[in-house]
Amino acid sequence: MLADEKMMQAVEQSLKEQGIIEQFEQENGPVRGRMMITIGEVPEGFYPFIGTFDFYDSQIGVVFNPATMQAASGIWTTPQKSDAEAPDRSWIDFFVQTLVQNVQGESFGIPVYSFVTDESDLTIVPSLPE
Structure with missing residues (x-):
């Protein structure tokens, strides 16, 4: 129709x-x-999540349902300026992994903040008011 x-x-x-x-x-x-x-419009329960970096001028996005842990789209990248380099696959994987580990269920805190070293990351998720 x-x-x-x-x-x-x-x-x-x-x-x-x-x-x-x-x-x-x-x-x-x-x-x-x-x-x-x-x-x-994005179907109810799905959210367009966007990952940005201080060392890339491109953002990564995916439409995802945290309650069911299902993606409703593929992953895309969007340049933030004309000569932007696309994020390396390892950073796309990091974005997805961080999203899945920290945004689960019906309610979740946003934005998620990650501080990354060569060895590890510290990811902070704000708690929701009770």
């Missing part, structure tokens, strides 16, 4: 009136389907 059938019909009608659909079909065959891309 289209997100907004009426809007799709209005666009299609306008294209037909201009002869654009007819010309397209003459060159490519009949239209067999229609698709509409819109901005959606």
